[in-house]
Amino acid sequence: MEKETVISAKGLAGGYSGKTIWENADFSVQQGEFVAVLGPNGAGKTTFFRMMLGLAAPVAGSLSVFGRTPRRGNPDIGYVPQRHLIDRETGVEARELVRLGLDGHRWGIGSAHYEEAFEALRAAGAGDLARRPLAALSGGELQRVFLAEALIGKPKMLLLDEPLANLDLRREADFVRLINEVVRSQGVTVLLIAHNINPLLPVLDRIIYIANGRIATGAPSEVLTSETLTDLYGIPIEVLRDSRGRIAVLGMEESAEHHPEHRPEPRRDRGPEGRAERRSNE
Amino acid sequence: MNSTAFSFNIIADLQAMLAYDFMRHAFEAGTVVAVVAGIVGYFVVIRRSSFAAHALSHIGFAGAAGAVLLGVNPVAGLLLFTSGGGVAMATLGRRASERDVQIGAVLAFMLGLGVLFISLYSGYATEAYSLLFGEVLGVSRGDVLLTLAAAAVILATIALIYRPLLFASLDEDVAEAKGVSIFWIGVIFMLLIAVATSMAVQVVGVLLIFALMVTPAAAAQQMTQRPLRGILVSVLIALLATWFGIFISFYTPYPVSFFIASVTFLVYVASRFYRANSGVLFRPIKK
Numbered sequence: 001m002e003k004e005t006v007i008s009a010k011g012l013a014g015g016y017s018g019k020t021i022w023e024n025a026d027f028s029v030q031q032g033e034f035v036a037v038l039g040p041n042g043a044g045k046t047t048f049f050r051m052m053l054g055l056a057a058p059v060a061g062s063l064s065v066f067g068r069t070p071r072r073g074n075p076d077i078g079y080v081p082q083r084h085l086i087d088r089e090t091g092v093e094a095r096e097l098v099r100l101g102l103d104g105h106r107w108g109i110g111s112a113h114y115e116e117a118f119e120a121l122r123a124a125g126a127g128d129l130a131r132r133p134l135a136a137l138s139g140g141e142l143q144r145v146f147l148a149e150a151l152i153g154k155p156k157m158l159l160l161d162e163p164l165a166n167l168d169l170r171r172e173a174d175f176v177r178l179i180n181e182v183v184r185s186q187g188v189t190v191l192l193i194a195h196n197i198n199p200l201l202p203v204l205d206r207i208i209y210i211a212n213g214r215i216a217t218g219a220p221s222e223v224l225t226s227e228t229l230t231d232l233y234g235i236p237i238e239v240l241r242d243s244r245g246r247i248a249v250l251g252m253e254e255s256a257e258h259h260p261e262h263r264p265e266p267r268r269d270r271g272p273e274g275r276a277e278r279r280s281n282e
Numbered sequence: 283m284n285s286t287a288f289s290f291n292i293i294a295d296l297q298a299m300l301a302y303d304f305m306r307h308a309f310e311a312g313t314v315v316a317v318v319a320g321i322v323g324y325f326v327v328i329r330r331s332s333f334a335a336h337a338l339s340h341i342g343f344a345g346a347a348g349a350v351l352l353g354v355n356p357v358a359g360l361l362l363f364t365s366g367g368g369v370a371m372a373t374l375g376r377r378a379s380e381r382d383v384q385i386g387a388v389l390a391f392m393l394g395l396g397v398l399f400i401s402l403y404s405g406y407a408t409e410a411y412s413l414l415f416g417e418v419l420g421v422s423r424g425d426v427l428l429t430l431a432a433a434a435v436i437l438a439t440i441a442l443i444y445r446p447l448l449f450a451s452l453d454e455d456v457a458e459a460k461g462v463s464i465f466w467i468g469v470i471f472m473l474l475i476a477v478a479t480s481m482a483v484q485v486v487g488v489l490l491i492f493a494l495m496v497t498p499a500a501a502a503q504q505m506t507q508r509p510l511r512g513i514l515v516s517v518l519i520a521l522l523a524t525w526f527g528i529f530i531s532f533y534t535p536y537p538v539s540f541f542i543a544s545v546t547f548l549v550y551v552a553s554r555f556y557r558a559n560s561g562v563l564f565r566p567i568k569k
Binding site for chain 2: 072077079080081084085086089090091092096097101104106107108131133150
């Protein structure tokens with residue numbers, strides 16, 4: 001069965017403040033694929049997401065999402081950013097945040113949409129959190145609420161920026177399983193930025209690896225090899241596999257030092273008791 | 283401050299005090315200001331902009347003092363300076379309220395400027411006192427009408443931008459991706475704070491702006507998890523405190539703003555205590 005191409009990049013270059021971070025990217029993503037976006041901090045992964053959301057323009061080349069130039073406010077895309085403003089004082093209940101994902105961009109007060117919010121929370125495995133205040137949720141619970149906020153508009157594509165950061169191993173595996181269910185049952189395309197590839201390996205269709213100003217794409221078995229990554233980074237990289245198929249990538253620590261001009265991407269930080277805190281993204 | 287004694291017959295008491303024009307105007311202005319402060323305050327609290335609101339009132343002090351010096355209505359000076367300060371803060375950064383050192387520096391400078399203007403003016407003590415601590419019993423009929431007009435504009439604007447404002451306040455990045463203009467929401471909201479602050483200065487003064495703009499909303503946030511209910515509770519607290527303050531001050535020589543600040547503070551403390559002990563007032567129903 002021929003699947004629809006949902007993302008298509010030709011000679012694409014990304015960057016911010018007039019500076020190019022990566023260039024010459026040619027790739028496409030098909031409907032219903034589970035894609036991991038990997039790469040060191042500051043490689044331009046979030047920038048790539050912002051380009052697809054229409055929040056940043058390509059520095060060069062062309063990018064098309066669902067056959068069109070990306071534009072802000074595309075209802076076909078659900079987005080879970082890396083940083084959130086929720087803190088211990090945010091007493092608003094979960095479904096009030098989730099419902100904003102549906103019509104929060106519209107004028108006026110609007111109706112509550114609690115049923116839709118509850119449906120989305122259930123799809124995200126968080127039906128029981130609907131009436132809990134956001135301030136009282138753990139990191140894993142918050143991640144599910146954000147996922148519900150992204151799912152409520154029934155998007156065709158999900159962009160998840162480091163949703164696994166700050167989850168312990170078991171919750172990490174649970175969350176990956178949950179995302180995979182959404183991908184397989186609803187045919188949603190998922191792009192997920194991650195630092196650790198291992199929890200994702202069993203479910204991935206494709207990897208977009210951004211490093212050293214370039215992008216490599218392909219199936220995990222094609223991209224995660226010593227040859228591909230050595231070529232990408234331009235320095236010797238070794239990909240090791242253990243008896244259970246888990247992967248360790250060695251040698252890229254030095255690569256980061258070769259590019260001191262690359263600012264590290266802001267990391268989602270944790271306050272006491274595992275709550276998300278905000279950091280400046282300027 | 284008057285010869286009428288308190289009688290435990292609230293209706294008769296109210297009739298007695300409302301026979302005075304200044305008391306009627308105080309209740310009218312106080313009511314309008316409490317409603318606006320309760321609503322705007324809710325967003326001030328969820329956006330963590332309370333320091334910005336506090337700073338805007340101080341910036342407004344310089345404007346008001348300058349207006350007094352020039353013989354212009356101090357409310358005009360207040361509006362001009364708070365609006366200018368608000369737009370500047372919104373343009374500076376997405377969440378200028380976090381730039382507390384820069385804002386604090388401007389705040390101190392403006393307060394100093396205000397002191398200079400006031401000292402250059404011959405009616406030094408009374409003017410300074412009413413700007414800093416409010417003088418709701420001195421509100422004129424014209425002030426009431428102006429306050430009412432400003433309130434109508436604020437309420438209409440908030441009804442219009444309610445959803446994008448809430449969205450941008452709770453989840454800025456997603457709101458931006460969904461098409462909400464974070465910049466313009468920020469500018470509009472700072473202007474709303476500017477106008478609301480200018481109105482509230484008449485009642486509680488520059489130094490006690492927190493008592494009406496922040497404390498009731500912060501208490502409301504402790505008591506309910508739904509934004510619309512939170513706004514309603516915040517308005518109710520602000521209203522009760524204001525009415526109580528004006529009512530009591532009719533029988534005592536003490537300032538209205540003291541009573542307002544005390545009531546909202548006590549409600550806030552009670553709300554924290556309540557939350558600490560029993561979670562939340564409207565408990566989630568277990569499925």
